[in-house]
Amino acid sequence: MVNRRTFLKSAGAAGALGLAGCTSNDGSSDGTTTDTTNGSPGTGTGTTTKSGSDGTVNFILTPAESSVNVKKQYAGVIKHIEEAAGVTVNARKAANYPAVFQALKSGRADIADASPTLAVVGADKGVTDVIGIRVAYGAAKYFSLLTAPADSSIGDLSDLNGETVAFADRVSTSGSLFPLYMLKQAGLDIGQAPEGEPKDFEGIWSNHDNAKKAMINRPDVAAAGTGAFATMGNVPKDQFPQRVKDIAAGFDDAGTEDPKLDLLKASQPIPRAPILARSNWSSSKRSDVEQALLDAKKEDFKRSEAEEELWFTGLEKGDASDYEPVRKVKENLGLEFGN
Structure with missing residues (x-):
C-alpha cells in the first residue's frame, strides 16, 4: 500500500513551502493587485464571503x-x-500553485490559471471545476x-544517483511531480520528495x-x-x-538554442494546464465568463503588450476526468493534498 503523505498545507502552517498568498513581488512591477490575506484557508469547499460583486471576477494568475x-x-x-461577459476582471498574481489553491478555497479567487495537479486536487476536495x-x-497535451548538459558525464537517469537535480515549483506537474515519477520509475529512491x-x-x-539556469550555470x-x-529548444x-515529435507544440524549434542539452527522459503526454473556476462561485455572470473563455479566438490570447506572449492559443472544454x-x-508518489 502506498504510504500517503499530506502535502498541501494551509497558508498558516506551511512555511516550509513558502505558501505566501498572492503576490507581485518578483521584481516585475506589473501593477498586479497583491493579496496578502493570511487567515483561515476555509473549510475545504470554499466560501463566497470574500469574492467580488456579481459584476467583478477575481482572476488568479501564475507565471510559468x-x-x-x-x-x-x-x-x-x-x-x-x-x-464578452460584461464584467470587471480583478487580476492578481499568485506566488505559486499552492497559493492558487488557497485563493480558490478561501473564496479570494473565482477563476484561476492553474496547474494540471490542481485540477485533480481541486476536484477531489470539492473546491474547483475545470472550465x-x-x-x-x-x-x-x-x-x-529531464535534461542534462551535453558535455556532462550524465548519460541516463541512473547516473543521477548522488547528484543534484534542479526542479521547478514543488507542486509543478511538469517541473516536479512528473520528473520525480520518472526518477522513481528508473529505480532511484525519491525519499520524501517533493x-x-x-x-x-x-x-x-x-x-x-531557474531550474534550467541552475543546470547550465552551476x-x-x-x-x-x-x-x-x-x-x-x-x-x-x-x-x-x-x-513528442507527433504532438509537442514548439517541436519545430527543438535544438535551435544554445547551450545544447541531452534528453535523459521525456514523460508520457500530460493534459495541459486548466483554467479553473471555484465550484461554489454563484455569480449570475459565471456562465458568461466561462463561455467567453471557451469562445476566445487565438487573437484574443495574443492581444497584449507583453514582450513574452501567452504560451497558449485557446481553451477547449474539459473536466477533471481528463x-x-x-x-x-x-497516487504513485503517495501524495495527499491536505487542508
Missing part, C-alpha cells in the same frame, strides 16, 4: 516562468472576458523533460527557467526536471521519442 510579466501577458484575455484545457498551437528530501540524489526547487547541478517549454530533435494521467502520478 519567473521572468515574464504575467498580467501583461493576460491583458488580451482579460479585455476579451470583460467585453477548459489550454491548447497551444493545436495541442492540448505537453511533456515533462515536500521533503530525496534519498538517492539532492533536489533543489525554484521554477522552470557545476554541482547535474540535471533539471522542467516542462518541455523550458528546455526543448536546447535538445536536438533526433533525441526525442516519436510521441487529468487521470496526473492522478496516476500523484
Whole structure:
C-alpha cells in the first residue's frame, strides 16, 4: 500500500513551502493587485464571503516562468472576458500553485490559471471545476523533460544517483511531480520528495527557467526536471521519442538554442494546464465568463503588450476526468493534498 503523505498545507502552517498568498513581488512591477490575506484557508469547499460583486471576477494568475510579466501577458484575455461577459476582471498574481489553491478555497479567487495537479486536487476536495484545457498551437497535451548538459558525464537517469537535480515549483506537474515519477520509475529512491528530501540524489526547487539556469550555470547541478517549454529548444530533435515529435507544440524549434542539452527522459503526454473556476462561485455572470473563455479566438490570447506572449492559443472544454494521467502520478508518489 502506498504510504500517503499530506502535502498541501494551509497558508498558516506551511512555511516550509513558502505558501505566501498572492503576490507581485518578483521584481516585475506589473501593477498586479497583491493579496496578502493570511487567515483561515476555509473549510475545504470554499466560501463566497470574500469574492467580488456579481459584476467583478477575481482572476488568479501564475507565471510559468519567473521572468515574464504575467498580467501583461493576460491583458488580451482579460479585455476579451470583460467585453464578452460584461464584467470587471480583478487580476492578481499568485506566488505559486499552492497559493492558487488557497485563493480558490478561501473564496479570494473565482477563476484561476492553474496547474494540471490542481485540477485533480481541486476536484477531489470539492473546491474547483475545470472550465477548459489550454491548447497551444493545436495541442492540448505537453511533456515533462529531464535534461542534462551535453558535455556532462550524465548519460541516463541512473547516473543521477548522488547528484543534484534542479526542479521547478514543488507542486509543478511538469517541473516536479512528473520528473520525480520518472526518477522513481528508473529505480532511484525519491525519499520524501517533493515536500521533503530525496534519498538517492539532492533536489533543489525554484521554477522552470531557474531550474534550467541552475543546470547550465552551476557545476554541482547535474540535471533539471522542467516542462518541455523550458528546455526543448536546447535538445536536438533526433533525441526525442516519436510521441513528442507527433504532438509537442514548439517541436519545430527543438535544438535551435544554445547551450545544447541531452534528453535523459521525456514523460508520457500530460493534459495541459486548466483554467479553473471555484465550484461554489454563484455569480449570475459565471456562465458568461466561462463561455467567453471557451469562445476566445487565438487573437484574443495574443492581444497584449507583453514582450513574452501567452504560451497558449485557446481553451477547449474539459473536466477533471481528463487529468487521470496526473492522478496516476500523484497516487504513485503517495501524495495527499491536505487542508
